[in-house]
Amino acid sequence: MHTSDIFKHLLISILLLYVIFNSIPNEYSPFNNFNIISPIKFRPSDSPSPPSSSSSSPTTLAHLAFGLVGSAAAWGHRRPYIESWWRPNATRGFLYLDKPPTGPWSEASPPYRVSENLTAFLAETKAAAPVAIRIVHAIMEAVRDADDGNLRWVVMGDDDSIFFVDNILDMVAGYDHRKYYYFGTPSEFVMSNFWFSFVQGFGGAGFVLSYPLAKAMADDMEKCLRRSAHINAADLITMVCAADVGVSLSPHKGFHQIDMHGDISGLLSAHPPVPILSLHHFDHVDPIFPGTNRSESARRLMKAAAAADQSRMMQQTICHHKQNQWSFSVAWGYSAHIYEKIMPRWHLQKPLETFKIWVGQPRPPPQFMFNTRPDPSKDPCEAPHLFFFTHAQKTPAGILTTYSRHAPRGLPPCSSPHSVPANNISEIHVLSPPTKRTQMDRAECCDVVLKDDKAEVTFRECFSKETIVV
Structure with missing residues (x-):
C-alpha cells in the first residue's frame, strides 16, 4: 500500500470517528471534559467585566455620597458647621443621628436617618464601646441608603466635620473608583496615634472609601463588628475592617483631625501646597477668625473664601x-x-x-x-x-x-x-x-x-x- 493510500484511510477514519462522537448525547460524550478546541471559559465571578461607558465617565458630585454621624443633643449647635459646606440638591448623603431630632428639619441640612437599633447586637457581643459600634455600622447604612447604581465614593465624617467638597471631588477624580482605596489621615497629635494607630484614618477628619471597598466592608460589617467588639475606638475598628478586606490606609495631607486646643491659626497659616479636604473639632478650638464665633468663622471660611476658589484654599x-x-x-x-x-x-x-x-x-x-x-x-x-x-x-x-x-x-x-x-x-x-x-x-x-x-x-x-x- 502506498503512503498516499495510508494517509487517505487515516483521514477517513478520523472523519468517521468525529461523526460518531458528535451523534452521541453530550452527557455521554468522552470529550465532554476534554475540549481541546473550545477556548477556556472563566466563571462569572472570575471574569473581569469590561468598564461600561458610565463607569468610565468623569467623576461628578453625583457619584459621591456623604455618611455623617452625629447626635441629636449636639445637632443644635453643630448644625451651622455642616450647613456651611452642604449644598442642598447637589451634595448627597445622610446624617445618622442616635435618635430623632426635635423640631422642624432645615432644608439647608442633609437629610437625616436614625441609626439602626443595635441593642440586641451590643448585648450579645458585649461591645466595649457601643457608640463606636454605631459609628462604624453607619458605613454599611450609608452604602445601603445611597447605592443607586452610580455610587463611586463614600465620604464618612462627623457632625462637626467641615468638608471642602470641590477639592474632595478633584482628589478622587484622579483615582480609579473601581479599585480599592481608603483615604484619610492620622492625627496631628503624636499620642493620639500612639494610643490608637499610626495607620488609621481618624474619622472626624473624614475618610474616603472607594465603592468596591465600601461595599466589601458593608457586606462583612456584622462579622467584622463581632470580631472587633473588644475594641473601644470607632476609627480603629474601621481600620481593622478595611485591613480584613486587604486594604491599608492611603494617607492624604489634606485631611485635618485637629487634635489640639486653643488658637490653631499657626497651623492653618502654614498649610502645605496640597488641596485642603477637611477640618474637624471646631467645638474644641478657638474661632479661627478674630472677632467671630465658631459658626460665623465657619460661614466666612466656606461661604466667602472657599466659594471663590477651593483649589488654593489655605495653601x-x-x-x-x-x-x-x-x-x-x-x-x-x-x-x-x-x-x-x-x-x-x-x-x-x-x-x-x-x-x-x-x-x-x-x-x-x-x-x-x-x-x-x-x-x-x-x-x-x-x-x-x-x-x-x-x-x-x-x-x-x-x-x-x-x-x-x-x-x-x-x-x-x-x-x-x-x-x-x-x-x-x-x-x-x-x-x-x-x-x-x-x-x-x-x-x-x-x-x-x-x-x-x-x-x-x-x-x-x-x-x-x-x-x-x-
Missing part, C-alpha cells in the same frame, strides 16, 4: 520684599503674615505653635507629627504682623482677596540690618489667577508692591529656574 505662598527686608506668608483665603526680616521658606513652612496639645500634660517633644516654631510673641524679628481674610472679589484680572490687620503687634521694630517697621500696613490685597490651580507639584510664587498703607501681592506660577530666596 501657603511665601515671597519677600527686598527693599524693606520683609517676608510675606499668605495662607490663601485665611491669613497673611508680614515678618520684619528676610526668612527662608523652609523656616516659614513650620507652623507657629499657637495651639495646645489635645489631652494630658505636656510631655517631652515631639508633641506633634510635624516640626513647629515656638510662640514668638516677644521677639520682634520672629513675631509676625497678623492679617486675616475679610472678603473675596472676582475681577477680570483674577480673584482679589483682602486681609485686614487683626491688632497692633505691640512690639518694637526688628533690629535686623536694613529692616523697616511694618506697623503702617493696614491691609494686604492678594490677586490670584482666575483659574483653578490643578498642578500641586510646586508652590506658587508671588510679587509684592507697597502702596501707602496697603501691600499688594500678586500670585503667579514660578519661573522654571526661580528660587524663593533673597
Whole structure:
C-alpha cells in the first residue's frame, strides 16, 4: 500500500470517528471534559467585566455620597458647621443621628436617618464601646441608603466635620473608583496615634472609601463588628475592617483631625501646597477668625473664601520684599503674615505653635507629627504682623482677596540690618489667577508692591529656574 493510500484511510477514519462522537448525547460524550478546541471559559465571578461607558465617565458630585454621624443633643449647635459646606440638591448623603431630632428639619441640612437599633447586637457581643459600634455600622447604612447604581465614593465624617467638597471631588477624580482605596489621615497629635494607630484614618477628619471597598466592608460589617467588639475606638475598628478586606490606609495631607486646643491659626497659616479636604473639632478650638464665633468663622471660611476658589484654599505662598527686608506668608483665603526680616521658606513652612496639645500634660517633644516654631510673641524679628481674610472679589484680572490687620503687634521694630517697621500696613490685597490651580507639584510664587498703607501681592506660577530666596 502506498503512503498516499495510508494517509487517505487515516483521514477517513478520523472523519468517521468525529461523526460518531458528535451523534452521541453530550452527557455521554468522552470529550465532554476534554475540549481541546473550545477556548477556556472563566466563571462569572472570575471574569473581569469590561468598564461600561458610565463607569468610565468623569467623576461628578453625583457619584459621591456623604455618611455623617452625629447626635441629636449636639445637632443644635453643630448644625451651622455642616450647613456651611452642604449644598442642598447637589451634595448627597445622610446624617445618622442616635435618635430623632426635635423640631422642624432645615432644608439647608442633609437629610437625616436614625441609626439602626443595635441593642440586641451590643448585648450579645458585649461591645466595649457601643457608640463606636454605631459609628462604624453607619458605613454599611450609608452604602445601603445611597447605592443607586452610580455610587463611586463614600465620604464618612462627623457632625462637626467641615468638608471642602470641590477639592474632595478633584482628589478622587484622579483615582480609579473601581479599585480599592481608603483615604484619610492620622492625627496631628503624636499620642493620639500612639494610643490608637499610626495607620488609621481618624474619622472626624473624614475618610474616603472607594465603592468596591465600601461595599466589601458593608457586606462583612456584622462579622467584622463581632470580631472587633473588644475594641473601644470607632476609627480603629474601621481600620481593622478595611485591613480584613486587604486594604491599608492611603494617607492624604489634606485631611485635618485637629487634635489640639486653643488658637490653631499657626497651623492653618502654614498649610502645605496640597488641596485642603477637611477640618474637624471646631467645638474644641478657638474661632479661627478674630472677632467671630465658631459658626460665623465657619460661614466666612466656606461661604466667602472657599466659594471663590477651593483649589488654593489655605495653601501657603511665601515671597519677600527686598527693599524693606520683609517676608510675606499668605495662607490663601485665611491669613497673611508680614515678618520684619528676610526668612527662608523652609523656616516659614513650620507652623507657629499657637495651639495646645489635645489631652494630658505636656510631655517631652515631639508633641506633634510635624516640626513647629515656638510662640514668638516677644521677639520682634520672629513675631509676625497678623492679617486675616475679610472678603473675596472676582475681577477680570483674577480673584482679589483682602486681609485686614487683626491688632497692633505691640512690639518694637526688628533690629535686623536694613529692616523697616511694618506697623503702617493696614491691609494686604492678594490677586490670584482666575483659574483653578490643578498642578500641586510646586508652590506658587508671588510679587509684592507697597502702596501707602496697603501691600499688594500678586500670585503667579514660578519661573522654571526661580528660587524663593533673597
